[in-house]
Amino acid sequence: xxxxxxxxxxxxxxxxxxxxxxxxxxxxxxxxxxxxxxxxxxxxxxxxxxxxxxxxxxxxxxxxxxxxxxxxxxxxxxxxxxxxxxxxxxxxxxxxxxxxxxxxxxxxxxxxxxxxxxxxxxxxxxxxxxxxxxxxxxxxxxxxxxxxxxxxxxxxxxxxxxxxxxxxxxxxxxxxxxxxxxxxxxxxxxxxxxxxxxxxxxxxxxxxxxxxxxxxxxxxxxxxxxxxxxxxxxxxxxxxxxxxxxxxxxxxxxxxxxxxxxxxxxxxxxxxxxxxxxxxxxxxxxxxxxxxxxxxxxxxxxxxxxxxxxxxxxxxxxxxxxxxxxxxxxxxxxxxxxxxxxxxxxxxxxxxxxxxxxxxxxxxxxxxxxxxxxxxxxxxxxxxxxxxxxxxxxxxxxxxxxxxxxxxxxxxxxxxxxxxxxxxxxxxxxxxxxxxxxxxxxxxxxxxxxxxxxxxxxxxxxxxxxxxxxxxxxxxxxxxxxxxxxxxxxxxxxxxxxxxxxxxxxxxxxxxxxxxxxxxxxxxxxxxxxxxxxxxxxxxxxxxxxxxxxxxxxxxxxxxxxxxxxxxxxxxxxxxxxxxxxxxxxxxxxxxxxxxxxxxxxxxxxxxxxxxxxxxxxxxxxxxxxxxxxxxxxxxxxxxxxxxxxxxxxxxxxxxxxxxxxxxxxxxxxxxxxxxxxxxxxxxxxxxxxxxxxxxxxxxxxxxxxxxxxxxxxxxxxxxxxxxxxxxxxxxxxxxxxxxxxxxxxxxxxxxxxxxxxxxxxxxxxxxxxxxxxxxxxxxxxxxxxxxxxxxxxxxxxxxxxxxxxxxxxxxxxxxxxxxx
Numbered sequence: 001x002x003x004x005x006x007x008x009x010x011x012x013x014x015x016x017x018x019x020x021x022x023x024x025x026x027x028x029x030x031x032x033x034x035x036x037x038x039x040x041x042x043x044x045x046x047x048x049x050x051x052x053x054x055x056x057x058x059x060x061x062x063x064x065x066x067x068x069x070x071x072x073x074x075x076x077x078x079x080x081x082x083x084x085x086x087x088x089x090x091x092x093x094x095x096x097x098x099x100x101x102x103x104x105x106x107x108x109x110x111x112x113x114x115x116x117x118x119x120x121x122x123x124x125x126x127x128x129x130x131x132x133x134x135x136x137x138x139x140x141x142x143x144x145x146x147x148x149x150x151x152x153x154x155x156x157x158x159x160x161x162x163x164x165x166x167x168x169x170x171x172x173x174x175x176x177x178x179x180x181x182x183x184x185x186x187x188x189x190x191x192x193x194x195x196x197x198x199x200x201x202x203x204x205x206x207x208x209x210x211x212x213x214x215x216x217x218x219x220x221x222x223x224x225x226x227x228x229x230x231x232x233x234x235x236x237x238x239x240x241x242x243x244x245x246x247x248x249x250x251x252x253x254x255x256x257x258x259x260x261x262x263x264x265x266x267x268x269x270x271x272x273x274x275x276x277x278x279x280x281x282x283x284x285x286x287x288x289x290x291x292x293x294x295x296x297x298x299x300x301x302x303x304x305x306x307x308x309x310x311x312x313x314x315x316x317x318x319x320x321x322x323x324x325x326x327x328x329x330x331x332x333x334x335x336x337x338x339x340x341x342x343x344x345x346x347x348x349x350x351x352x353x354x355x356x357x358x359x360x361x362x363x364x365x366x367x368x369x370x371x372x373x374x375x376x377x378x379x380x381x382x383x384x385x386x387x388x389x390x391x392x393x394x395x396x397x398x399x400x401x402x403x404x405x406x407x408x409x410x411x412x413x414x415x416x417x418x419x420x421x422x423x424x425x426x427x428x429x430x431x432x433x434x435x436x437x438x439x440x441x442x443x444x445x446x447x448x449x450x451x452x453x454x455x456x457x458x459x460x461x462x463x464x465x466x467x468x469x470x471x472x473x474x475x476x477x478x479x480x481x482x483x484x485x486x487x488x489x490x491x492x493x494x495x496x497x498x499x500x501x502x503x504x505x506x507x508x509x510x511x512x513x514x515x516x517x518x519x520x521x522x523x524x525x526x527x528x529x530x531x532x533x534x535x536x537x538x539x540x541x542x543x544x545x546x547x548x549x550x551x552x553x554x555x556x557x558x559x560x561x562x563x564x565x566x567x568x569x570x571x572x573x574x575x576x577x578x579x580x581x582x583x584x585x586x587x588x589x590x591x592x593x594x595x596x597x598x599x600x601x602x603x604x605x606x607x608x609x610x611x612x613x614x615x616x617x618x619x620x621x622x623x624x625x626x627x628x629x630x631x632x633x634x635x636x637x638x639x640x641x642x643x644x645x646x647x648x649x650x651x652x653x654x655x656x657x658x659x660x661x662x663x664x665x666x667x668x669x670x671x672x673x674x675x676x677x678x679x680x681x682x683x684x685x686x687x688x689x690x691x692x693x694x695x696x697x698x699x700x701x702x703x704x705x706x707x708x709x710x711x712x713x714x715x716x717x718x719x720x721x722x723x724x725x726x727x728x729x730x731x732x733x734x735x736x737x738x739x740x741x742x743x744x745x746x747x748x749x750x751x752x753x754x755x756x757x758x759x760x761x762x763x764x765x766x767x768x769x770x771x772x773x774x775x776x777x778x779x780x781x782x783x784x785x786x787x788x789x790x791x792x793x794x795x796x797x798x799x800x801x802x803x804x805x806x807x808x809x810x811x812x813x814x815x816x817x818x819x820x821x
Contacts, residue, residue, distance in 0.1 A: 156279040189259045347371040654673055
């Protein structure tokens with residue numbers, strides 16, 4: 001199965017998104033298809049043997065929209081054109097090329113804009129085709145489709161204020177006299193009806209022209225059998241305009257009473273307010289995707305690399321794996337790599353959320369887009385382009401923002417049939433008032449227009465995706481990458497979280513925790529002897545002892561007659577003295593008396609530590625304890641999860657005594673010990689069978705099956721690629737406080753979605769009956785079409801503004817730090 005994300009052009013409301021989704025879902029070979037109205041993207045899983053991009057594009061086009069797949073957009077300056085015929089010639093020549101979706105020439109700017117399939121075509125071929133037609137193309141400029149969002153927003157603003165210039169005087173002219181405002185005598189409807197209606201017609205025509213997109217999109221969708229929000233606006237305003245035009249003609253024919261029954265101002269005000277609503281909606285939608293923009297802005301544009309012993313600055317896109325990159329203080333690190341010369345402190349907060357700079361030395365990895373704070377260093381590029389950590393984070397966030405949460409399905413079902421139902425209700429209400437309400441057909445028309453205009457499925461369609469966009473973006477800011485809407489919704493229902501022990505609750509790296517010398521020996525002497533004996537050892541316990549000695553800068557002695565005794569320890573000769581390091585079995589075998597320290601050793605073992613005896617020349621000289629220490633954040637994170645009503649379990653291959661010792665330190669509720677790696681998934685399944693919603697937190701390859709089996713898999717970002725791939729949520733830091741952050745964020749986001757859906761449903765449930773004249777039936781007011789238009793516009797805006805409240809989300813860990821400071 002293949003998977004892909006494609007931009008969709010031409011959608012204006014949730015009904016459009018539903019239309020595209022249904023059309024794609026009907027294609028043979030499609031396993032899953034979902035459209036996100038907020039990002040205007042289609043996410044699809046399909047069988048490559050049955051479906052290709054051309055079929056997808058054709059299906060979307062048949063539904064009345066455009067699919068932008070492997071499309072690139074390029075702009076060329078054209079030389080040699082003198083008239084419209086020249087422009088047509090260039091357009092035809094380029095449109096004939098295989099892989100060209102659209103080619104348009106603007107004669108005024110002398111520019112050709114081409115959208116083409118970059119797998120079938122390149123810019124050189126386009127330039128060639130233009131040359132064969134007798135002209136020259138140059139100055140190619142490429143851009144990804146949908147990348148320039150500001151231009152459409154600016155056009156909407158321009159449409160609004162141009163419409164408002166004509167709508168304000170029209171509204172004054174039509175409504176002013178009713179509220180006691182003066183009109184010039186030459187426009188008095190009683191004495192100059194022809195001038196009155198003609199002026200209104202002249203003022204409304206520009207507004208209708210500025211709003212032509214509503215009519216072209218709306219009627220096109222209507223005639224294709226897929227009416228959308230624009231269809232409702234087009235029908236409502238067209239009805240108002242055509243009736244008013246009829247009234248104008250009647251005034252010209254002498255029926256002057258029609259002058260007081262025109263709806264030009266309604267059509268103009270509706271178009272102007274809805275344009276304003278679309279503008280505000282576009283601005284708000286832009287704010288919901290700020291997380292992606294911030295991530296994209298992190299990437300540096302150039303890199304300084306070492307070529308033939310000389311430095312040269314190149315675009316970051318030209319850096320390849322293996323290049324030696326030079327970074328100076330204050331500069332952003334261009335791509336991922338491994339430090340080879342120098343040392344520094346690096347600010348990785350924009351990637352991991354970790355506020356403190358991380359010390360880097362040769363051998364350490366560095367992450368692209370992080371900031372070098374202090375020293376100059378060189379590193380070898382290991383991951384470039386789409387393989388960098390930043391690129392993968394952006395992809396994860398984009399995928400999540402393009403996904404749907406299960407809670408969205410109800411809204412999708414409703415919005416899919418909403419517009420046809422509204423058109424039916426509008427006609428039904430109008431006819432009912434005309435035939436049974438003993439009202440004029442003008443009154444019935446007013447009712448019909450109000451119902452058509454007030455009904456907007458956009459609020460329903462935007463309720464879920466906007467909240468998911470803000471929620472996942474906020475997660476990314478805090479180092480919590482949520483891969484899908486499913487994961488985001490499921491996380492809030494988690495009742496039990498299972499933590500892997502090693503590398504998750506603990507650091508995953510043994511360290512010396514206790515050093516107890518005996519007799520006249522000092523701690524330094526015992527550690528120096530033990531480390532000298534273990535120097536070069538590959539055993540984790542030995543490495544811990546060596547690391548502790550190096551940290552204290554102790555001098556190592558050379559070892560002779562070294563011998564490893566499997567399951568017991570090691571023996572060797574240092575400076576002419578026989579040294580033993582190991583467990584009680586080794587001491588008993590060598591007849592070393594350890595009776596005086598047995599109690600201490602057992603006490604250390606009960607704490608989950610591994611005690612090792614050190615002996616020299618047949619006598620005990622000390623006791624060293626090594627343990628995999630608990631992370632600083634583990635206890636705090638588990639306490640927070642308990643406060644949230646979540647049960648915490650720990651799973652490990654360690655024996656029950658060691659596991660329980662760790663569990664006691666951090667407050668674990670249930671210990672699952674002596675578990676083989678391959679059995680972890682089975683243990684998760686057992687918990688699920690008891691009715692628990694289980695999240696699994698792990699970092700290793702052996703955690704991958706359990707991560708996949710759990711209702712929500714949470715991988716530590718410092719873990720293996722396999723674990724990260726199997727997980728639903730990735731924590732960029734090793735800080736376990738990010739686990740409650742993920743749950744908090746899930747709960748906040750789903751709460752926000754529910755609020756959005758409530759207001760979207762409530763708006764339509766209350767608004768449509770009022771527009772149908774329900775209140776008027778009982779002597780109440782009638783909803784004016786202009787007020788209906790304003791209400792419709794701002795329903796979507798209110799949903800978007802509510803989603804933007806999520807931007808104020810602050811994880812409990814940061815709130816705690818803030819309160820302490």
